[in-house]
Amino acid sequence: MAFRWPFNVVTLRLQSVESVNQDTKRFRFALPDPNAYPGLSLTSALLTVHRPAWSLFPVFRPYTPISNLAEPGYIEFLVKRYPNGRASGHLHRLQPGDKLTVMGPIRGYRWKTNEVHQINLIAGGVGITPMFQLIQGILNNAEEKTKIKLLFGANTDSELVLRDELNTFQKRFPDRFQVVYTVVHPAEGSPYRKGYITKELLEKELVMPKDEKWRVFVCGPPGMETSLFGTRGWFGLFGRRKGILEELGIPKNRTYKF
Structure with a gap:
């Protein structure tokens, strides 16, 4: 598994980028091990991490993967770019082959099978x-x-x-x-x-x-x-x-x- 509870850091390589609309893109990142599963539970998010050239401090932002967590080798994010969004702007500038550091998992609602109708x-x-x-x-x-x-x-x-x-x-x-x-x-x-x-x-x-x-x-x-x-x-x-x-x-x- 790529992400193990309670928390760890993983470097992902961008495989592809798809423009969804005028300010939203879909990013597919390869996991370090192509046979590994993301290891995320419903529901989980990840923190993206980068340090702007002009800043002493890194920027952290949570994003929820939209890829099928039961499929190995990759993970996908859907990201809207905001005018002053430092994290979303950084992601939108990435090109295939670039790398991104992510941390996690961040657990959200802990879904249990058939807990409600x-x-x-x-x-x-x-x-x-x-x-x-x-x-x-x-x-x-x-x-x-x-x-x-x-x-x-x-x-x-x-x-x-x-x-x-x-x-x-x-x-x-x-x-x-x-x-x-x-x-x-x-x-x-x-x-x-x-x-x-x-x-x-x-x-x-x-x-x-x-x-x-x-x-x-x-x-x-x-x-x-x-x-x-x-x-x-x-x-x-x-x-x-x-x-x-x-x-x-x-x-x-x-x-x-x-």
């Missing part, structure tokens, strides 16, 4: 990456029976990254996986719903079985997460604002924010 995933933009890791990890496991509903929002059609892979999963597992797309500024003739992820959309689409064996996972930009979870206010009291999930009566112990 239904999960709802709410993703915004590149917040889809931990969701995608969870989706393919569950659907590619022959022992899993968990059903998945994904609500995926983005500003434009092109920002619905990984939708080809998501649509393929929906065709392969029509009884277990469903995805709903919503776009703030859809293209002319777009097949996708127009608008943000709203309370009305969640009331309509969230699946919450009466047996209570369900969860809601969230990952997206700060504005989306604030609308869903609300604000704590001062000392958890003054200025506190409820989020949509609380307004819908969803208990905190059934939610998880990546």
Whole structure:
């Protein structure tokens, strides 16, 4: 295994780069041992490390692999470049053959096979990456029976990254996986719903079985997460604002924010 708990450092070589949209790229890195598996569990992220030439200190950023963790020899990241993003800018400048230092694993939600009957995933933009890791990890496991509903929002059609892979999963597992797309500024003739992820959309689409064996996972930009979870206010009291999930009566112990 390339990454062993609790933590280690690995140097990866970039095999290929694919432009996904105007500011997002998909990077495939070779593991040092082509026969080794990543050794990551659902759900896990890795820290990328680099030191800019003008800085005395390294830059660390967490990224969630989107590759199939059950396949050996490589690992993939989907990275959006931000205007002042030091880590994302460095990654976007890499060329095949270049190397990248990564550290990990960083454990997120510790998924257990069939621990619930239904999960709802709410993703915004590149917040889809931990969701995608969870989706393919569950659907590619022959022992899993968990059903998945994904609500995926983005500003434009092109920002619905990984939708080809998501649509393929929906065709392969029509009884277990469903995805709903919503776009703030859809293209002319777009097949996708127009608008943000709203309370009305969640009331309509969230699946919450009466047996209570369900969860809601969230990952997206700060504005989306604030609308869903609300604000704590001062000392958890003054200025506190409820989020949509609380307004819908969803208990905190059934939610998880990546």
